[in-house]
Structures are given as structure tokens and as C-alpha cells.
Amino acid sequence: MLAVGLAAGWSLGAWALWQTEVPDGLEPPAVADSEILSPALLDEVRSYETFLRALFLVSLVVVLVALALYARFGGRFVRESAAGRIGTGMLLGMLGLAFLWLVEIPSGLAALWWERRHEVSGLDYGTWLAENWLALGGEFLFVCLALLVVMGLAGPLGDWWWIPGGAVFVALALLFTFVSPYLLPAQVDAPPDVVAETRSLAEEQDVGEIDVRVADVDSYESPNAAAAGLGPTRRIVVWDTLLESFGEDEVRVVLAHEVGHHSREHLWKSVAWYALFAFPGAFLIAWTTRRRGGMREPTAVPLALLVLVVLQTVALPAQNAITRNLEAEADWVALETTEDPDAARELFAGFSEQGLIDPSPPTWAYALMETHPTIAERIGMAEAWELRASP
Amino acid sequence: MEPHPIRLVVEDDLRRSRLTVFLRIILAIPHLIWIGLWSIAMVVVAVVNWFAVVFTGRLPAGLHRFAAAYVRYTTHLNAYLYLAANPYPGFLGAAGSYPIDAVIEEPGRQSRWKAGFRIFLALPALLLMSTLVGFGAGGGGGGGGGGGRTADTDVGSEAAWTAGGTLSAVVVAAILGWFVCVARGSMPLGFRDLAAYGLRYAAQTFGYLLLLTDRYPNADPGEPPATQPTPAKPVRIRVEDDLRRSRLTVFFRLLLAIPHVVWLILWGILVVLALIVGWFATLATGRLPDAFHRFFSAYLRYETHVFAFLLLVANPFPGFVGAAGSYPVDVEIAPPEAQNRWKTLFRIFLAIPAALLNSALGGALYVAAFLGWFVSLALGRMPEGLRNLGAYVLRYSAQLYAYLYLLTDSYPYSGPVAYVEREVELEPVPTWPDAPPEPSF
Numbered sequence: 001m002l003a004v005g006l007a008a009g010w011s012l013g014a015w016a017l018w019q020t021e022v023p024d025g026l027e028p029p030a031v032a033d034s035e036i037l038s039p040a041l042l043d044e045v046r047s048y049e050t051f052l053r054a055l056f057l058v059s060l061v062v063v064l065v066a067l068a069l070y071a072r073f074g075g076r077f078v079r080e081s082a083a084g085r086i087g088t089g090m091l092l093g094m095l096g097l098a099f100l101w102l103v104e105i106p107s108g109l110a111a112l113w114w115e116r117r118h119e120v121s122g123l124d125y126g127t128w129l130a131e132n133w134l135a136l137g138g139e140f141l142f143v144c145l146a147l148l149v150v151m152g153l154a155g156p157l158g159d160w161w162w163i164p165g166g167a168v169f170v171a172l173a174l175l176f177t178f179v180s181p182y183l184l185p186a187q188v189d190a191p192p193d194v195v196a197e198t199r200s201l202a203e204e205q206d207v208g209e210i211d212v213r214v215a216d217v218d219s220y221e222s223p224n225a226a227a228a229g230l231g232p233t234r235r236i237v238v239w240d241t242l243l244e245s246f247g248e249d250e251v252r253v254v255l256a257h258e259v260g261h262h263s264r265e266h267l268w269k270s271v272a273w274y275a276l277f278a279f280p281g282a283f284l285i286a287w288t289t290r291r292r293g294g295m296r297e298p299t300a301v302p303l304a305l306l307v308l309v310v311l312q313t314v315a316l317p318a319q320n321a322i323t324r325n326l327e328a329e330a331d332w333v334a335l336e337t338t339e340d341p342d343a344a345r346e347l348f349a350g351f352s353e354q355g356l357i358d359p360s361p362p363t364w365a366y367a368l369m370e371t372h373p374t375i376a377e378r379i380g381m382a383e384a385w386e387l388r389a390s391p
Numbered sequence: 392m393e394p395h396p397i398r399l400v401v402e403d404d405l406r407r408s409r410l411t412v413f414l415r416i417i418l419a420i421p422h423l424i425w426i427g428l429w430s431i432a433m434v435v436v437a438v439v440n441w442f443a444v445v446f447t448g449r450l451p452a453g454l455h456r457f458a459a460a461y462v463r464y465t466t467h468l469n470a471y472l473y474l475a476a477n478p479y480p481g482f483l484g485a486a487g488s489y490p491i492d493a494v495i496e497e498p499g500r501q502s503r504w505k506a507g508f509r510i511f512l513a514l515p516a517l518l519l520m521s522t523l524v525g526f527g528a529g530g531g532g533g534g535g536g537g538g539g540r541t542a543d544t545d546v547g548s549e550a551a552w553t554a555g556g557t558l559s560a561v562v563v564a565a566i567l568g569w570f571v572c573v574a575r576g577s578m579p580l581g582f583r584d585l586a587a588y589g590l591r592y593a594a595q596t597f598g599y600l601l602l603l604t605d606r607y608p609n610a611d612p613g614e615p616p617a618t619q620p621t622p623a624k625p626v627r628i629r630v631e632d633d634l635r636r637s638r639l640t641v642f643f644r645l646l647l648a649i650p651h652v653v654w655l656i657l658w659g660i661l662v663v664l665a666l667i668v669g670w671f672a673t674l675a676t677g678r679l680p681d682a683f684h685r686f687f688s689a690y691l692r693y694e695t696h697v698f699a700f701l702l703l704v705a706n707p708f709p710g711f712v713g714a715a716g717s718y719p720v721d722v723e724i725a726p727p728e729a730q731n732r733w734k735t736l737f738r739i740f741l742a743i744p745a746a747l748l749n750s751a752l753g754g755a756l757y758v759a760a761f762l763g764w765f766v767s768l769a770l771g772r773m774p775e776g777l778r779n780l781g782a783y784v785l786r787y788s789a790q791l792y793a794y795l796y797l798l799t800d801s802y803p804y805s806g807p808v809a810y811v812e813r814e815v816e817l818e819p820v821p822t823w824p825d826a827p828p829e830p831s832f
Contacts (some may be wrong), residue, residue: 080637082696082707090650091640091708098643137646144650301419 013276020329028380033359036349036375048118049358052111053365058065059107067306070096074302086151089298093143096305101136120356122220154295161295162282170275177267179244181228181235187213197235201256204337207263211235222355225254227261233263246350249343253334260333266326273322281311295361317367327372341382348378394607396496397598399591403476403490405583407572427483433461440602444506452600455498458601460484466493466594474578475564475586491587493594501605515762516596516608522754525559561589563751564805567744581805588612588807610776612783612807622804626793628786632705632719634775636767641703643811648701654711662690669797673735679797680827684727687796689713695722695789702760703773704781720782722789730800732787745791745803756784783807
């Protein structure tokens with residue numbers, strides 16, 4: 001009965017979060033790929049994306065196999081620790097991530113080679129390795145914090161750690177979202193016209209003042225922008241490559257899209273979605289690790305890592321669908337605010353051309369890899385808006 | 392294990408002439424000119440040596456004598472410059488002519504392969520030598536003798552700056568020792584033995600480079616076992632490490648230490664705040680309160696565990712609370728005792744010389760860890776010499792921080808020792824008969 005009640009509550013929460021301002025029954029016209037990219041470019045894009053998709057699948061299999069092996073044998077590393085149970089758990093968690101890092105290097109290097117070959121990236125291999133190495137350090141800190149919470153709670157609470165644990169993780173997600181504007185790449189003041197435009201769009205969307213900054217990134221990074229922060233830390237960060245690559249109208253669409261994330265509370269919604277997944281996920285980890293003594297025991301950590309990654313993989317299509325839903329709403333809000341579908345079309349076609357993005361990826365790739373609507377869908381939405389707006 | 396074919400004999404009584412100490416560098420000028428000329432000749436001879444050993448597998452006796460005299464001479468000169476010995480050295484590097492002397496065995500058969508690649512093989516040793524004694528002219532000696540007693544150790548080299556551009560440990564000890572010698576007329580035992588250790592390592596390195604032997608230099612500060620008793624100290628290091636290293640944790644060692652570094656910083660903030668209170672309490676009562684003693688002791692142990700892990704002095708991942716006896720490289724700290732209020736009042740200033748030396752020794756520790764990382768990754772085992780060098784520096788560092796954390800008013804002892812076996816006893820050990828006390832600064 002309790003399970004049914006929880007499932008119903010979960011479904012109700014998910015339904016409420018799924019609702020957006022994109023009109024029901026909106027049927028965007030199908031946009032042919034040939035309308036977006038030239039045939040030659042389309043061939044290149046498909047060839048480029050096919051390789052990366054294959055690499056993604058190979059990498060996924062390698063990761064799962066590696067974690068399965070680590071779950072089986074990782075407990076042996078207990079002997080490399082002189083720490084207590086939590087410290088030893090941290091060591092096993094970090095070694096698991098280190099193991100993953102090692103097995104993912106070949107596919108990462110292959111992807112970089114491919115991107116360099118297609119001039120999508122100018123990053124050199126040494127820098128890539130160094131950056132990955134440093135990122136691994138950040139992951140180590142994160143996994144240690146997570147294990148401190150989980151194993152600290154599992155000590156007194158046993159297998160019930162997942163209830164307060166889920167709450168702590170949601171609180172941490174909130175904290176992370178709150179401070180995320182300060183974790184984005186090096187930022188400088190935005191040009192006055194960008195600041196003025198953002199202020200105007202924020203007023204139109206009735207969202208109050210939002211800070212806007214420019215991320216000073218390397219020239220090879222694809223054009224991008226992000227909405228980050230909550231409440232007083234709300235911020236929009238625009239990559240300088242975007243300002244350099246697109247005209248004023250296209251940049252205005254991007255700004256409206258990012259302001260839309262804030263005005264429609266997408267960051268709060270993302271945390272809420274995270275909460276919906278965090279509790280069942282924590283429960284499943286607690287349940288599957290019981291045979292190894294539960295998360296109180298450091299030897300359960302390798303198995304917990306495997307379960308976590310399997311759950312993430314299984315939930316990937318759903319998570320991607322959720323982010324696509326939010327992105328689609330931000331696109332719609334941007335169209336409503338700017339009333340400039342031509343600029344939106346130019347922007348999305350430009351993304352496809354510069355980043356070699358397939359306008360219509362295969363369904364499986366769409367489900368597993370795409371966090372945004374496809375380029376064809378986004379252009380289709382712009383055309384649908386235009387049709388609805390025309391008398 | 393067979394003794395190293397290049398060893399050091401120390402027959403120094405620690406007494407120093409204030410006048411010659413005061414003028415030491417100026418007095419050494421003729422030697423510096425002479426060593427420069429001799430070094431030029433030595434470079435030529437080294438090339439000849441190389442061909443001789445590569446083709447015959449043995450260094451001819453004449454060439455061996457020439458190179459051995461050069462290494463001995465540089466040992467004498469450096470011992471003089473670094474205040475490791477008192478008398479003015481001769482110019483010929485004659486065997487047995489100086490209180491700190493290099494003993495170099497007769498030429499034996501050598502591996503031609505090792506000789507062929509000698510200059511490359513010597514690079515790690517040269518790097519480590521640079522942190523201990525700096526780069527410069529020649530050989531110099533080291534190791535253990537106590538005042539007036541002879542200790543058979545190995546030999547080494549010289550001059551001033553490390554590869555990283557900082558002052559080497561022996562040079563810092565010499566600079567500090569200069570002030571003590573001018574004031575007291577005697578060299579502190581710890582400084583002398585540190586210099587002797589560095590000179591021994593340098594002599595072995597130059598002996599290896601000049602093809603006097605194909606035996607690699609030994610970085611172990613406790614080799615061969617020193618004969619003098621170690622001064623009793625309330626802070627000691629205990630090493631129960633078996634030298635085995637996990638390759639995976641070695642490869643990721645730097646990153647694995649990140650959580651510890653974060654925790655060390657957070658805990659350190661509390662320590663600094665507590666130190667302010669503890670300082671006033673010690674000043675008022677002449678003794679650090681027990682609760683503070685426990686708190687600072689745990690932090691000191693934790694610091695030592697973390698750095699032992701990070702710098703490959705030990706293998707296992709340490710705990711986060713600095714529990715006594717929980718780690719293979721551990722610090723033993725005597726219970727609280729009465730402290731001199733004057734030393735407490737000026738503690739931070741008094742610690743400056745030791746902090747300078749600690750900083751210089753830190754260079755050697757980092758180089759040892761850097762070299763040990765490659766070896767551990769390849770062999771799954773840390774070389775004992777590098778591990779012991781690390782333990783020696785950690786011991787000095789622990790004694791320095793114990794002094795700063797008001798855990799003791801006993802000044803850090805800088806001399807290298809065969810740390811484990813001879814430091815575990817808590818009972819006071821009598822001071823070496825003729826040795827002046829360690830300076831209290």
C-alpha cells in the first residue's frame with residue numbers, strides 16, 4: 001500500500017514537473033535535413049556523428065564491464081588502507097573512478113582525434129589529458145563527500161540511510177545549483193549592449209534583474225551559453241565564441257532562451273526532478289548492497305558504484321527526455337519573447353554547421369545522447385510558431 | 392648487503408676555530424681556484440675513463456687513482472666549506488689526510504652496459520644530490536660519526552644551489568652552523584652529520600659518474616648504521632613500512648590525497664585558532680594543557696600520515712583522525728611536560744632556523760618522492776634509501792611542528808639517523824660524550 005502511495009506521489013510529481021508552456025497539440029512541420037545543411041556538409045556531419053556514436057556505445061560497454069570487474073574484485077584494495085571504514089570506503093570509491101578514468105582514456109583520445117580531424121576541436125592531447133586529470137581530482141572530492149554522507153548515515157541507520165541520504169543529496173544539489181555560476185569558465189563583464197538586451201528580455205519575461213557575463217573560453221570551443229544559479233545568484237553566461245560567431249538577432253534569441261530558463265524556474269525544476277530520482281536511486285543502492293553488509297561496509301562501495309552507473313544508464317533516456325522538455329519550453333519562450341523565428345532558424349542551422357551536429361539523429365542516439373531537441377525539431381518549432389503567429 | 396665501495400670516515404670532534412670559521416670562504420679561495428683547474432682535467436679524464444670501462448670492463452689503476460683523489464679532495468674541500476670539519480685541507484686529496492675523508496675501494500670489474508649509459512643513469516642521483524648539497528665541484532662525505540668517534544660511511548660532493556634554484560639542505564645547515572660556530576666555537580652534531588650525509592651521497596654520486604664504481608649511490612641517511620647514540624627527543628618517528636607499494640594507488644597518489652589535503656586545511660584552521668589560546672595558556676602555566684596537547688598531537692600525527700602517503704614514504708591510505716599507531720609511519724609524542732616560558736614567548740622566532748632547514752630538506756623529500764614514484768610504479772616497491780630519506784625529513788618536520796605547536800620546547804634534531812630502531816625508546820639517552828648540546832636558538 002505504501003509502495004503504491006509512493007508510486008502515485010512520484011507520478012503526480014513527475015506529471016506536474018513535465019507541464020510546460022509549449023502549446024498542447026503543437027505539431028511542428030517536418031523540416032528536411034537538406035533544408036538545413038548542404039548535401040556535402042550533411043555527409044560530413046553524418047560521418048562525423050556516426051563515429052562518435054559508435055565510440056559512445058563502445059565506451060558505455062567498456063565502463064560497465066570495468067565497473068563489473070571492479071565490483072567483483074575492488075574489495076581487495078581494502079588492504080591498501082589504514083583508514084577507518086569511511087576513509088577506506090572513500091579510497092575504494094576514488095580507485096573505482098580512477099579505474100574508470102583509465103579505461104575511458106582510449107575512447108576519449110579517439111574522440112579528440114576525430115574532433116581535431118574535423119576541426120571541431122583544437123585541443124592538444126597533452127592539454128586534454130591534463131584537464132581530464134584535474135577533473136578526476138574534482139570527481140574524487142565529490143565521491144568522497146558523497147561517501148562521507150552515505151557511510152556516515154549508514155553507520156547508525158543501517159539500510160535506512162537512503163531516506164536522510166536522499167534528502168542530503170537533494171540539499172547538496174540545491175547548494176551546487178546555487179553556487180554553479182561561480183564554477184563556470186573564467187567570466188568577464190558582458191558588453192553593454194548584451195547587458196541591455198538581457199535586461200530588456202528579463203523585463204519582458206517578468207523575471208526581475210538577471211546578471212549576464214561572458215565566459216572567456218578557448219577559440220575552438222563551440223558557441224554556447226548557460227543559465228545558472230538560483231535566487232540572488234541567478235546568472236546567464238555567454239561563451240565569447242557565441243558572440244563572435246553570430247549576429248545580434250541570433251544572440252538575442254540565445255539570451256531570451258537562457259532568460260526563459262530562469263523565468264520558467266527550470267533550475268528549481270531540475271532540482272525537483274533530481275529529488276524524484278535521488279530517493280529511489282538511493283533506495284536501490286541500499287537494497288542491492290545489503291548482501292555485502294550494506295553501505296556501512298567499505299567493501300560495498302565498488303558494488304554501489306556499479307549499481308549507480310547502471311541506474312544512470314537505465315535512467316538516461318528519461319533524463320534526456322526531461323532536459324529536452326525543458327529546453328523546448330525555453331525555445332518556445334524565446335520565440336514568444338523575440339518574435340523572430342528567422343533569427344532562431346539561423347541560429348540553430350549555425351549550431352549544426354559549426355558543431356557538425358546531425359539535424360535528425362537516429363532514434364536510439366536521440367534517446368541516449370541528446371539533451372536538447374534535435375536541430376530539425378528546433379527549427380520546426382520556429383516554423384510552427386510563425387504559422388501560429390501569422391494571421 | 393655489501394658495503395658501498397665509496398664510504399665516508401668521520402673523525403671530527405665538532406670543535407671549530409672561530410677565526411677560520413669567520414673567514415672560511417675567503418680562506419677557501421685558493422682551493423676554489425685549484426678545484427676549478429682540477430675539474431677541467433677531470434672532465435677530460437672522465438671521457439678517457441668512460442672509453443676504458445666500456446671497452447675493458449675495468450678502470451685502469453692510474454685513472455682510478457686520479458679520479459679517486461679528485462673525489463677525496465672535493466670531499467675534503469666541501470667538508471671544510473660546509474663546516475663539517477675544522478682543519479684546512481691539503482691540495483692533493485690524500486687518503487686519510489682529513490677528518491672527513493672518502494674511502495674508495497680499489498677498482499673492480501664493472502658492467503659495460505651500465506658504463507655505456509652512465510651519464511643518463513646518474514641523472515636521478517644528480518638530481519637528488521642537488522637538493523642535498525647543491526651543484527658544484529666535487530665529492531664530500533657524510534654519515535655518522537659522533538664527536539671524536541670514527542664512523543665509517545660513504546662520500547659525496549658539493550656547492551650550493553639545487554636544480555630548482557633554492558638553497559640545498561647542507562648549505563642551509565652550513566649557514567646556520569656558521570653563526571653557532573662563531574658564537575660557541577663548535578659545530579652542532581646534527582648539522583655536522585647532515586653535512587656528512589650529503590657529502591657522502593655526493594661522493595658516491597661523483598664516484599659513480601666518474602666510473603670509480605658501478606654501484607649506485609645510496610640515499611639512505613641511516614646507512615651504514617651510525618655509531619653514535621641519537622639524542623633523545625620527545626617527538627620521534629616510528630616506521631613499520633614494508634616497502635611494498637600498490638601500483639594503482641601510486642599512479643593516482645596525488646589525486647587520492649586531495650580529500651586529505653582539504654581536511655588538513657580545514658583542521659589546520661582550527662589548530663591555528665587553538666594555538667593562540669594554547670600559547671597564552673602555556674605562557675601562563677608553563678605547560679600546555681592536556682586537551683590542547685591531545686588536539687595538536689592528533690593533528691601532527693595526521694599531517695605526518697598524509698605526507699607519508701602523498702610522498703610515498705608509506706603505502707596505505709591514511710585515516711582522517713590522526714590516531715596513534717594507526718599508520719606504518721607514525722609519530723610518537725611524549726606526554727605534556729613543563730616548558731621554558733622564555734622559549735614559549737619567542738617560539739615563533741626561535742623556530743625560524745629550523746623552518747629554513749625544513750624547507751631545504753623538503754626539496755630532497757619531494758625529489759625522493761618524484762623518483763620513487765617511477766620506481767614504485769615499475770617495481771611495486773619503494774627503494775629503501777629513498778623511503779628512509781623521506782622518513783628522515785618527515786621526522787625533522789614533525790619535530791619542528793611539534794615545537795611550533797607547543798608540544799615540546801625541545802629543538803628539532805637535524806642529524807640523519809637509522810631512525811627506526813634507535814628512536815623507539817622513550818627513556819632519555821645520554822648526550823654523546825664530547826658533543827656540545829644541540830643549539831636552542
